[in-house]
Amino acid sequence: MDFLKSAVASAISKGPPFPYTFGDRVDVDRSIWSLYNGTKKEDGSNCSIFSFEINDSTRSRLPLARNALRKLRTLRHPGVVRIIDSVETDAYIHIATERVTPLSWYIRREALNTETIKWGLHSTAITLKFINEEAASIHGNIRASSIYTAESGEWKLAGFEVLSSMKDDDPVTYKFGGLLPDSGRYAAPEVVKGGWDALRNQPIHAADSWNFGTLIYEVFNAGAFTNSEQLAQAKRIAPNMVPSYKRLIQQNPKTRLSVAHFLDQGSRSRAFFDTPLIHVAQFVENMGVKNQKEREEFLRELEETGDQFPEDFFKAKILPELLKSVEFGGGGPKVFSVVLKIGEKLSDEEWESNITPCIARLFSIPDRATRVFLLDNLPKMIGHLSNKVVNDKVFPEMLTGFSDVAPIVREQTVKAVLVIVPKLSDRNVNGDLLKYLAKTQNDEQPGIRTNTTICLGKIARNLGPNTRQKVLTAAFTRALRDPFVHARNAALLALAATADVFDENDCAARLLPAITPSLVDKEKLVRAQANKTLEVFLQRIKALTANYPDTAMPNPAATDSGAAAPRMGTAQTDESSWAGWAISSFTKKLSAASGEIERAASPGGLGSEPRPASAPIAAAQTRPGLSAEVRTTSTLALQRKALSPTTPARTNFLGDEDNEDNDPDAWGDLDEDKFFDALDSSGSTKSKPTNTESFSEWGEPDIASMANKSKNPLPKGLTRKPTAPRIGVVNAPSNVKGSVAAARKPLNKSMGMKPIVAGTKTTPAPVAKVEVKADAWDDDADGWGDGWDI
Structure with a gap:
């Protein structure tokens, strides 16, 4: 193989430039040509190269090679191998054609089903009819080795080594027909008896009809053809084709059926060429001139027979025509559904080159039916679309669907977000997409609002960490207040599914208060889901706070030993003493209780006029003649007399309407910072009143109030006067x-x-x-x- 390649390359270097590169050699049976896979140097496109080396062993067949090159250049037909370029020197002949594969490869592997064989024979019969009737020529070399399959899967005819027109002075068929490989095995009975000159007195189609019969036998029976006696046994040939096949292999050339007549018989109603596959292949070539009814019939047949077509035919022949019909011929969604079915068999490179440009253009078409179809089938397409195409071409056009006046377009656009969001950039997700989803969550259609909530729940992890909690919290709490029951239920389901994206502060401060009203929802569906969602968030909070410290207060052991640090007691945990003091913020050591308790100034030193209870008291004035013990005893006696049991005790906490100190709201007036203050620097403490009814709101003894409530005479120095409020x-x-x-x-x-x-x-x-x-x-x-x- 390497030696052959080097020989070919050496021969090319000595001749005129050939702008094609030789690739792997392809084996061809019973042919004068060596076939190579090649590429064009200019653009790298695929091609095939038929090469004929001129040397002593092949020089006798040189007229056959030159005749084949001449006929390929002049004979143009869709069923003939298309020539691209050629070069001829004294050392070789090279012919560059479209990329083809020998039909014999498929025959040997029995890779052709009956319908595909009929379709191929139909195409070959059309080409051969053209050669015999329109071109008035004899092919003379119809066999499996002369037929190739193009990249589209179509059968293409070649092997023009002895093709000649009967109008020529010296036809090549009569002169060089015997030089063909295996010519005796494929020769018609009249040629076997009288040589190739015997064809001069026979109809033009006589030799080609016989060879077409041998071709039918080969393709149906996996190439098992060795002599003409086998032709009488049809074996695996399609039963409805056997009568016409037998007329092709008649011994008498005068009664032998022409290929043109064989084609006509097969194309009749319910005949062997009346198949959906052949109808589709014929329709594709003329799709642009068909009406709407004919197109619908064609699509129906295509869906029924899609599996019978060769994949290559779908890719190279049907697919381009369907795409043209969708974009320019008004094919619409029905045609595009067939395109997607064909696209399942394409590789990523083939999809990108054939279908992706069409999809980008279809999204820009302002047709609602097309847009809805594209959105519905986006899951089938998204895997073949690159991120760049999605962000630059598909997504900008898709945004128009969020604001469309048709609810069906808005709803399908919201649903399509789930499919497209994995390929969107962070900028598009956290920018335009969220902006439009915020609009659809306020849509007038309850179903669209519900689907928007579901969509946000499913794309939660695609959102940026900086916007995720803020957006989801606002969206879900809004949906919890939606009047549509399924919207509320969707919000609860979305919250339960995305609980792990919220921190403990949002769970406790924002989401739990928003969920709890749903526990008493009028709909049982919502109530049941609310209980489940609530439990999920409670477990979430427990998990997040499991590692919290027991307290955030500073450790007393860490304080300076020389400073007077307050002692914090331990909270009572006994349930029976729930009303007891929880914490003692003051030390009970006797050494810290040194000094004298300050007493209030005597009212007698302030004059005989009454004063408001809330007025500030001047600095305490002590009599110089009294000791500290006497002063303390006098003050305590005064307080005991004021609090004498002659005043009836009140048993009802809220029964005294005139006593504002019994207001339960007064718990809110306590200054917690001052209430839990530690000792000041002097180590003195403030005395706690024993009865809150005897003290004003500002912490002073209300002497006037106590005097009014007691029937006993006031102590000396105090007079009863009307008490001002x-x-x-x-x-x-x-x-x-x-x-x-x-x-x-x-x-x-x-x-x-x-x-x-x-x-x-x-x-x-x-x-x-x-x-x-x-x-x-x-x-x-x-x-x-x-x-x-x-």
């Missing part, structure tokens, strides 16, 4: 909305309040009448105050 607090009925909140309002800055200095007399300031409105706190954005109606 405390500034900023009004005893409003507890059933008035907003009264409790009004009592908690801070003091108005316009109300003057000056400290009282000991030893001076002050004139009581007129008390301003405060008017409380029921809606004093209606500006609360959350509206929490409205929920506390007492």
Whole structure:
């Protein structure tokens, strides 16, 4: 093989330039030619090269090679091997043709079914009829080795070594017919008896009809033809073809059926050439002039007989014609469905070169039927489309479907997102795609809104990490409020499927509050799914917080040993003592409780005039003659007398409508930061009042209130006077909305309040009448105050 290639290359180098490269040699039986697969140097396109080396052993057959080259140049027909280029020197003859394969290869492997054989014989009969009748010539070499299959799968006729016109002065057939390989085995009976000159007195078709009969026998019986006696046994020849076949092999050339008549008999209704495969092949060649009804019939037959066609015929012959019909002939979706069926047999390179350009152009066509068909069949095409084609040509045209006035187009566009999103760039996914999906989630059609939610759930992991949680949280929480039951259910399903993309903060703060209303949905379908989704998120939160530390407070052991660090107690876990104090923030060591408890200044030193309970008290003035023990005893006695049991005890927590200190909302007034403050630098602590009813809201003893509630005479130095209402607090009925909140309002800055200095007399300031409105706190954005109606 290598030696032959080098010899061919050496011969070419000595002759005129031949712009083709020789490839692998293809074996051909009983032929004067050596066949090679070749490529064109200019563009690398495929071709075949028939080569005839001129030497002493082959010089006798040189007239056959030259005649074949001359006839290939002059005889042009669709059923004849197409010549591209040729070169002839004293050393060789090279003929470059379209890429072909010997038919004998398929015959030996029995790779041809009956319908394909009929289609090939039909094509060869048409070509041979043209040679015998229109060209008035004798082929003289009809056999399996003279027929080749093109890249389209069609049978092409060659072997023109003795082809000659009867109008020539000295036809080559009569002169050199005996030089053909195996000429005696394939010769007609009259040639065997009288030589090739015997054909001069016979009809033009006589020799070719006989050889066409031998060809039929070869292709149906896998080439098992050795002598003419075998022809009488039809064996595996199609039964409806046998009567006409026997007339082709008649011994008498005068009664022998011509190929043209054989073709006519086979083309009749229900005859052997009346097959869907042959009809489709004929229709494809004239598809551009057929009407709509004829096209539909053609497509029906094509779908029925698609498996009978050679794959190469689909690729090279039918597919280009169908694509032309789709784009320019108004073939529409029905024709394109056949294109996709053929495309399943194509390689990626063949798909990209043949179908991809057509798909890109079809997406730009403003025809809704075509667009819906393309979107429905996108799963069949997406695997063959490159990322560049999808992002640059398909996706920009596909975006117009999101805003189309036809709901079917919008819905199919949303569904097609799942197919196309793996090939989209991050910019397209997180940009234009999300923008249009936000519109379809507010679509007027509930089905489109539902499908949009499903789509977002399935493409969640294709979204960018920076936008994923934000977009999905907003989309799913919106869908949970959709009036369409299936939209709400789809939101719950999507949340359960994408729970792993949310962090613990979004799960707890945003998604769980949005899911819980669905637990009481009017539809059982939604309620059931809400329970499942809620459980998924609870498990998600537990998993995310499993490694959290027990507390975020600093470790007391890490503080400086020299500093007075507060001791934090351990929370009580006993369920029976749930009302006990949870934590003690103050140390109980006696060494830290040193010093004296500061007592309030005596009211007697402030004058006889009453003052508001909330007025600031001046610095404590102690009498110089009394010891600390006496002062402390006097103060405690005063407090015991004020809290004497003569005042009836109140058993109902909310029963005293005049006591604003019983307001349960007052728990919200506690300043948690101050409530849990540690000791100051001096180590002193603030005394805790034993009865909250005896102290004002600002932490001072309300002496006037205690005096009014006790029937015992007041201690010396105190007089009973009408008690002015405390500034900023009004005893409003507890059933008035907003009264409790009004009592908690801070003091108005316009109300003057000056400290009282000991030893001076002050004139009581007129008390301003405060008017409380029921809606004093209606500006609360959350509206929490409205929920506390007492």
